[in-house]
Amino acid sequence: MRGLILAGLAIALPLPPAVAQSPQPAAMMDGTILDVVAEGTTSRVPDLATIRTGVVTQSATASAALADNAARMARVLAALSRAGVAARDVTTTAATLSPQYRYADNQPPVITGYQATNTVSVRFRTISASGPILDALVAQGANQIEGPILSLADPDAALDDARTDAVKRARARATLYARAAGLSVVRILSISESGDQAVSPGPVLYARAKEAADTTIMPGESAVTARLSVRFLLK
CATH class of the missing domain: 3.30.110.170 (Protein of unknown function (DUF541), domain 1)
Incomplete structure (x- = not known):
């Protein structure tokens, strides 16, 4: 009888966790x-190409560097628009202004001018058109180009x-x-x-x-x- 009781208890025990989870x-x-x-x-x-392009300008004053940069960047953006690139495919990724220094031994750095940078990310939905557009951008003042990165729509x-x-x-x-x-x-x-x-x-x-x-x-x-x-x- 005792053996039967023990057998019944063994059957009532829960399954091991590994078995219960499977x-x-x-x-x-x-x-x-x-x-x-x-x-x-x-x-x-690939049917999408993405590049980063922009303008880097330098001048003796911050205002002059920014003004020159803005004028050149306006021509770059106008060239993109004329080429049929939609506004939704152009995104500003960086706009910076930084002083330029001259360094000498045992002397504090001296500001010699300022550098302005404006960079945009441009997505081309027709890859065959991206090459000629790159040439047009350079002609309009773009002096910074990275890419393209190719992808699928x-x-x-x-x-x-x-x-x-x-x-x-x-x-x-x-x-x-x-x-x-x-x-x-x-x-x-x-x-x-x-x-x-x-x-x-x-x-x-x-x-x-x-x-x-x-x-x-x-x-x-x-x-x-x-x-x-x-x-x-x-x-």
Whole structure:
């Protein structure tokens, strides 16, 4: 009788935490569990380009440096507007005024003038137009240009294609393992992303045509990748 009571108590004890937290423990699954990590890829031609451009001016006085900078920057912004760049695609990123010093041994620094800087971020929705616009900006007084940074207008759609490719690759690999083990794939138990999905732009190439003075930007293709962990049930 005592043995029966002890057996009943053992059945009434709660499951260990690790088992209780798992909705479908591998040990209780009717089949073989296979975990596969797969990376899917696709490619896209970038359709957005972003550059930083601006004007740096120097003068003996702060007011003169600012006035010269404002006049040149107005011409730069006007050139962007004439080129069809929308106001929503132009954002001021920096506007600074700083003194310039002359240093000498054992003497305090002396202010020799002032430097004014005004920088904007410009987004081009037609990459082919960005090269000629860069040339126009320089002609209008821009003496600071960084970029371009190429990107996709709709990265989610490209990532979805890469995710689809990753699932196909995972299933193909699972089928390979199952056949080698004399089993077959029953179904997918879970899918999780590793969190390192990425859009990797290719190299940006600059070229200058022989018959023209316009700078040409060649975006190439961007690789889009998605990494998934997929759990399969084999029987």
